[in-house]
Structures are given as C-alpha cells and as structure tokens.
Amino acid sequence: MSTRKDIILTQLRSCRDQDGWFAPLSVALRGLTAEQAAKNVGQSTNSIFGIVHHLVFWNERYLQRFKDSSLPPLKISNVETFVKDPGEIVERWDDLYQRLDNLFVQWEEAIIKCDDAKLDSRTHPDRDESWWTSLAHLAIHNAHHIGQIVHIRKEQGLWETWFE
Known part of the structure; x- marks a missing residue:
C-alpha cells in the first residue's frame, strides 16, 4: 500500500527525471541551448527560460516555507516570476536549470525526512x-x-521524435 509520502515522491520524481505518463524535466530540457531557452515563440507565450525561472521561484519559496514555516511577504506578482529579459542568458541558463534540479532533490529529501x-x-x-x-x-x-x-520546443521545431 502506498503512503501519502510515496505518492508525493512519485509525483516529484516523475517531474524531475523518471519516465512516466509525460516527459520529465530532464528530458524536456535535454540538449536545449541558452539561446533556445530564451526565445519566445509568441507575444503571449513565456520563454522556456522564463518558465524555468518561475518554477525555481515557486519551488524555492515553498521549500523554504516547508522547512522553516515562515517567509517574508511576497513582493512581486506571479507574472513577474516569469523572467522576460534573461540578460546574460548563456551564463545564467546552466545555473538556472541546475538550481531547479537541485530544488527537486531537496524536495525529495525533505519529504523523505518529514513525518x-x-x-x-x-x-x-x-x-x-x-x-x-x-x-x-x-x-x-x-x-x-x-x-x-515540451509544447514550446515542438513549436520551435526542437522536439525530436525519439523523445516520445
């Protein structure tokens, strides 16, 4: 019988790097360059860089709350968590992806340790x-x-059929 912790861990691992019903982040970002991540496919669409930044923001914030129980009040809107101008994208892309992957690892550790x-x-x-x-x-x-x-990569022609 699965426990709630098992279910949450399965969901988080599926999002990070385990095969399941959808491509995990490790596959969704595989081989993506900084320039490709920064490209917008439409005016109303966020870039992949912006989406990853948004995921880092919210996973970091909730993990801090989970561990410490307190957070300063939110000073930006949700829309602002999707970075529109990543600046020095090449230098920041690998670091940003690594931060998100590390957050998934930290979440897994925190869930395992909690009661x-x-x-x-x-x-x-x-x-x-x-x-x-x-x-x-x-x-x-x-x-x-x-x-x-994944959708943005398909729109950009950057999704290989071997991913599916």
Missing part, C-alpha cells in the same frame, strides 16, 4: 490547506509547466 504530522499541518497560519494538499498541487504545477516547455 505524517508535517504533511497534515497547515502550510500557513492564514490558510486552511495542509502540506499534503499543497505538495500535490505543487507537483501538478510543475507537470503543467513541463508540458508547456
């Missing part, structure tokens, strides 16, 4: 949401954006 009481506890004093529910949503959020990355 059921932590999963049942509230994510924030002002919210009526347990960590169990919030982590399920975080995994869905990650999977959603990984799907967007």
Whole structure:
C-alpha cells in the first residue's frame, strides 16, 4: 500500500527525471541551448527560460516555507516570476536549470525526512490547506509547466521524435 509520502515522491520524481505518463524535466530540457531557452515563440507565450525561472521561484519559496514555516511577504506578482529579459542568458541558463534540479532533490529529501504530522499541518497560519494538499498541487504545477516547455520546443521545431 502506498503512503501519502510515496505518492508525493512519485509525483516529484516523475517531474524531475523518471519516465512516466509525460516527459520529465530532464528530458524536456535535454540538449536545449541558452539561446533556445530564451526565445519566445509568441507575444503571449513565456520563454522556456522564463518558465524555468518561475518554477525555481515557486519551488524555492515553498521549500523554504516547508522547512522553516515562515517567509517574508511576497513582493512581486506571479507574472513577474516569469523572467522576460534573461540578460546574460548563456551564463545564467546552466545555473538556472541546475538550481531547479537541485530544488527537486531537496524536495525529495525533505519529504523523505518529514513525518505524517508535517504533511497534515497547515502550510500557513492564514490558510486552511495542509502540506499534503499543497505538495500535490505543487507537483501538478510543475507537470503543467513541463508540458508547456515540451509544447514550446515542438513549436520551435526542437522536439525530436525519439523523445516520445
């Protein structure tokens, strides 16, 4: 019988690097150059770089809250977490992808170490949401954006059929 921790760990691992029903991040970003990651396919579409930055922002923020229980108030809007102008993209791309991969590893370690009481506890004093529910949503959020990355790669002609 699977426990809640097993389910969350399976979801997070599927998002990071395990084969499943969708391409994990390791496959979705495989072979992608910094310039390709920074390219926008349309005015209303975020770049892959922007999406990865968004995932780093939210995974980092929630992991800090999970570990420390407190965070400073959010000072930017969700839209601002999708970087539009990555600046020195070549220098930042490998670091950004590595940060996200490292966050997935840290999440896995934190979930393994936590007890059921932590999963049942509230994510924030002002919210009526347990960590169990919030982590399920975080995994869905990650999977959603990984799907967007795959879609953008297909639009750019950068998705090889051997990925599928």
